[in-house]
Amino acid sequence: MTTGNNALPELQTKTESSFKRWLTGIFISLYKVYQFISRFFREVFFPPYEFKEVLKQCYEVGVRSLLLISLTGFIVGVIFTKQSRPSLSEFGATSWLPSLVSIAILRALAPLVTALIAAGKVGSSIGAELGSMRVTEQIDAMEVSGTKPFKFLVCTRVIATSLTVPVLAMYTGFVALIGGYLNVSQNEGTSYTTYMEQVFEPLVFVDFWSSLAKSILFGFTIGIVGCYQGYNSSKGTEGVGKAANAAVVTAMFLVFIEEVIIVQIFGWFR
């Protein structure tokens, strides 16, 4: 039995050791992520290329998410326009609504909303799918049978998300602008030509390139996080749920972090 004098150093020692374990665990996880990403880049550029699987994943990730993404984008456009109007009308500047909507949607909202929707829908799907394959040892079986599971399962999905999320972001932006136009047209009676003129008035090419770059990075992040969580899942069916959940949460968190960083980087080019 420990005495009162010995209790404090013992607690301190336990805290230190648990902090070290936590810190070590983080660095190990980061290293695993680094290894995972490095492996992706090592394998993606070399044959055999799994075109059919990439196409299939593009269909799953892109085409099947199109309706959901378009609907969300339309609602975002309408709501954002509607909610911005009172603030602008205080200055008598409702004619600036198209400019405000275009800056907000094309610079930030379109890639961000698309990424969040994709992280929820696609990231969880990938995490759960790969996690179940891991716990049911299908991945091990593929390795034994000579198929490269990483190339077939991970590379194809990450390529698919990196390709389709930018395309989805473009749809989102377009549909959101249409939603904004319907609201502006209904309230201010602005014509489509005038609206589009005003939409592009404040934009510069950097806005397009930054949105494209962000969407590609978001897509890559969603794919790689989903695949990582699913590919490294364990503990049976419980691990599948955890992998799916972790894929969504981590992907969303990383998307916001990346958003902040990219905004700063492209701010230098403006």
Add this chain to the structure above:
Amino acid sequence: MENDERKLAIKVGVFIFLGLAIFILGIFTLGGQQKSFVKNIHLGAVFNDVSGLKKGNNVWFSGVKVGTISSLHFTGVSQVDVKMDIDENVQAYIHRNAGVRISSDGLIGNKIIVIDGGSPQAPIVQNGDMLQAEKVLSTDDIMKTIQQNSQNLLVITNDFKTISGNMVHGKGMVGALISDPTIALQFRNAVKDLQATTANTARMANELGRFTDKLNSKGGLADNLLTDTSVFHQLKLSVAQLKQTTANTKALTDNLNRASSKLNSSDNVLGVLLNDQQQATQIKSTLNYLNQSTIKLNDDLEAAQHNFLLKGFFKKRAKQQEEQKAAVASDKNNPGN
């Protein structure tokens, strides 16, 4: 299986194609709006203050967007060299003496550069030309003017307040006019007098009209003066004679002036007589002497008459005088003879 894969590929292809089409359409629309895909010429201008102008802001010419700001950098002491990309199609309409100024595309809108002015006599701008920057009132300047106007307005309203207060309290001419019934009555009377005067004036004008009618009537003096050339000739002759008479009178007056001036001077006899006191005294004493001498001479002559030498002569003359008187008297009594 093969068919399903083909359908899948088509769907994915269409999906990606439409997404890329939206992206490319956006790029081209933006490029078209910003004149990024048209040939540009580069113009410049140096401003003392660009008021927050940024790269990418628009350039307007006659109210039309014709280009964008390509760069801004400091030059000289603290001036800013602004470079503009201008649509080559507009080059033919911008002349070298055109001015540029910084404006805004709305009350609180983005800053823009406006190209204006320029006469057709000046040559057309060329790539790399520098345009003359015009100084415009900044918002601070406008605010200063507004502030000054407000202060002036305050002073004016205070003065007005004082004046209206005085008027209400019956001070001053206007106040008295408003509040004093006597002045109002006098004013009313003055207006009545003015009305009467106006009526008189109207009547006088009528009289004057009639008078002028008479003057203009045929055979009148004025009409003859204006129309009869012989009358005019006679009048002219009379005037000439009058003129001659005036000249003669003037000469006469001059002579008189000269004579009177000589009378005033003491270099002649009359002048001395009139002006010299001493000479006058001497003359007076001389005359006295003469008078006395005359009396004495009379006495002497009286004495001489009684002298025996001259007594016969005087008697003879007296006798002749009496005879003449008698003859005259008889003539008066007998005028028929």
